[in-house]
Amino acid sequence: MNKILSSAVVLCFAGLGSVAFAGNEANPDAIELAPLPMPVEFKSDMDKPVAFDSATTVTVDCPDAAAADWLSAHFAEWYGKDAPKVVRGSAGLTLKDGEEAYAASSEAGGVKVSARTLAGVRWAAYSIRQLAIAKRGTFKTEGRILPAFSMSDAPMLPFRCVHLCWFPEIRKEQIERAIRLAALLKFNYVILESWGMYKSERHPWWSWPDAKMTKDEVRRLAAIGRDLGVTLIPQIPAYGHAAAARACTQKHSVLDLHPEYEPLYEPGGWNWCLTNPETQRVLRDLIVEMLEDFGHPPYIHLGCDEAQPPTCPECRKRPYGELVCEHITNLAAFTKQHGARAMIWHDMMLDRDDPRWEGFVKCGSKLTATLADNLPKDVIVCDWQYSYKNMKEARKDWPTIAHFREKGFDVVGCPWMNFNAMKPMADFLAKVGGFGMIETTWHHLRGKDWVNMYRRASSAAWGTPARGATPHCDTEFATLLRMVGHDMKTTDYLDTGHLNYQVPPGWWVDNN
Ligand SMILES: [Zn+2]
Structure with missing residues (x-):
C-alpha cells in the first residue's frame, strides 16, 4: 500500500x-x-x-x-x-x-x-x-x-481568502470550524460577512434579535485566526444588498422589525439612501466598531454588489454613477484613515449592456460603469465570475479581470462553485499580477459543496492541482475536519462531519 x-x-x-x-x-x-x-x-x-x-x-x-x-x-x-x-x-x-x-x-x-x-x-x-x-x-x-x-x-498567490456568511441559521461553532479549517488548508484571510448578525453597540437596531456576532465572539474568533495564520476581515454591505438577507427570502434585517429607520434606505430597502448624510454617519460608525473588534485588519470589504437604480427623489436628482462614486470614495478614504484598504465586488463597475462582458457577471449600467474610471485605485476590486449559465465551464481568459488590471486596480478573482475554472482563474491572476483569490461560500457551507469549495480553491490559490476524488470516503477532507474538532474539543454530534445530520431529523418517523 x-x-x-x-x-x-x-x-x-x-x-x-x-x-x-x-x-x-x-x-x-x-x-x-x-x-x-x-x-x-x-x-x-x-x-x-x-x-x-x-x-x-x-x-x-x-x-x-x-x-x-x-x-x-x-x-x-x-x-x-x-x-x-x-x-x-x-x-x-x-x-x-x-x-x-x-x-x-x-x-x-x-x-x-x-x-x-x-x-x-x-x-x-x-x-x-x-x-x-x-x-x-x-x-x-x-x-x-x-x-x-x-x-x-511556497504559495502562488499572496492573498488566499475564504468568504464566510454568518446567517442567523448558522451555529457559531460552524463559523469557528470554517475559520480553523481555512487555516489548515493554508488560506491566509477570511472575510466574515454579517448577515444581520453583528451586534453593534452603537447601532443595535442594525442586527436581528439575539445576533450571535457579539463583540466578545468576534474578538475571540479574530484571535483564533491570528494565532493560526488567517486574518479576519469584516464586511458591510455599504451600497446594495442593504437588506443583509438573501433576496429570495424578502427578509430585511432592519426594516422588518424597525420601520423607523426607513429614511436610511431607498424605498423598498435594497440600497442604502446615498444622499442621506445619516447613511454615511451610520456606516462610518459601524466600520470603526467592526475594525476595532476584528483587531484592526489591513482590509475591509464594503460589498457594493447587485444594487438597484435609485428610487427616492433626492438620489434621483444626481447622476447616479457620480453619487455612488462619491459614496464609495468617501468610505474608502475613511477606512484608509483607520488602516484598512477597501474591497468591493466588481459587478456594478461593468455595464450589463456592454458586449465585451457577454457571458460574464455584470450588473451595472452606463452610469455605474464610470466607477471603473473614477474610483480611487487603492480600492481592491473583487471580480466574482461564477458562470451562471454553466457552472462546469472551464475558462482560460478572464477579460473582466484584465479590464480592471488595465484600469490600475488590484484585482481578486472569486470562482465560488465554478470548480473547473478555479485553477485557470488562479493561474490567470498570477500571470497578470492579480492580488489573489476569494473563495465565496454563501449558503453552501455544508456537505460536498463545502468539501469541493475548500479543497479545490485552496489548491488553485496555492498553485497546485486538486487531488482526484477518492472512491468512497474523502478522507483527506475528513482528516482535516477531525483535527479542527479536536482543536475545538468538540463534544456535540452536530459539530462533526460536514453535515449536522446523517439523516434528516424526523426521517424515521415520516418514512417508516
Ligand atoms: Zn435616496
Whole structure:
C-alpha cells in the first residue's frame, strides 16, 4: 500500500497543467495532504517511517524567534505528552522565494523546518501534521510516525481568502470550524460577512434579535485566526444588498422589525439612501466598531454588489454613477484613515449592456460603469465570475479581470462553485499580477459543496492541482475536519462531519 509515498515524487509546477498528483489514480487512498506541497519538490517514503514523538527533535530555522515557541506550543496542544521537542538551529534546507515559503524534512536523525517568517513555519507545521499518523500496532495512540520526506513549498498567490456568511441559521461553532479549517488548508484571510448578525453597540437596531456576532465572539474568533495564520476581515454591505438577507427570502434585517429607520434606505430597502448624510454617519460608525473588534485588519470589504437604480427623489436628482462614486470614495478614504484598504465586488463597475462582458457577471449600467474610471485605485476590486449559465465551464481568459488590471486596480478573482475554472482563474491572476483569490461560500457551507469549495480553491490559490476524488470516503477532507474538532474539543454530534445530520431529523418517523 501507499505506493504514492513509497515512490519518490518530484513535481514541478511549470508545465504541470492538469496532471493529477502522480499515482493518485492507481492508489487513491494514499496521502492526506492538501493543498499538495507544490509548486515544487516533494519526495517521501512511507515504507521508511520516522518516529515523531517525545523523543524526536524538530529543528526550526527561522529569523523570527517567536516561530519556535509557536511550534512548541501547538505540538503540545496537538500531541500532548507525545509532543516532539522544538529547538532553534540551522536546518540547511533550500527555500523557495517569498515570505510564506517553507521547507521541511524528516529522516531518522530528526525533523527540520526552515522558513523566513512565522507564516512559513505555520504552513510547514500543517503539512507535517497532515502527514503524521499514529504509530501502528497499539490499542491507543503512543506517539506518531512520519514518512521519510523532504519538501520545499511556497504559495502562488499572496492573498488566499475564504468568504464566510454568518446567517442567523448558522451555529457559531460552524463559523469557528470554517475559520480553523481555512487555516489548515493554508488560506491566509477570511472575510466574515454579517448577515444581520453583528451586534453593534452603537447601532443595535442594525442586527436581528439575539445576533450571535457579539463583540466578545468576534474578538475571540479574530484571535483564533491570528494565532493560526488567517486574518479576519469584516464586511458591510455599504451600497446594495442593504437588506443583509438573501433576496429570495424578502427578509430585511432592519426594516422588518424597525420601520423607523426607513429614511436610511431607498424605498423598498435594497440600497442604502446615498444622499442621506445619516447613511454615511451610520456606516462610518459601524466600520470603526467592526475594525476595532476584528483587531484592526489591513482590509475591509464594503460589498457594493447587485444594487438597484435609485428610487427616492433626492438620489434621483444626481447622476447616479457620480453619487455612488462619491459614496464609495468617501468610505474608502475613511477606512484608509483607520488602516484598512477597501474591497468591493466588481459587478456594478461593468455595464450589463456592454458586449465585451457577454457571458460574464455584470450588473451595472452606463452610469455605474464610470466607477471603473473614477474610483480611487487603492480600492481592491473583487471580480466574482461564477458562470451562471454553466457552472462546469472551464475558462482560460478572464477579460473582466484584465479590464480592471488595465484600469490600475488590484484585482481578486472569486470562482465560488465554478470548480473547473478555479485553477485557470488562479493561474490567470498570477500571470497578470492579480492580488489573489476569494473563495465565496454563501449558503453552501455544508456537505460536498463545502468539501469541493475548500479543497479545490485552496489548491488553485496555492498553485497546485486538486487531488482526484477518492472512491468512497474523502478522507483527506475528513482528516482535516477531525483535527479542527479536536482543536475545538468538540463534544456535540452536530459539530462533526460536514453535515449536522446523517439523516434528516424526523426521517424515521415520516418514512417508516
Ligand atoms: Zn435616496
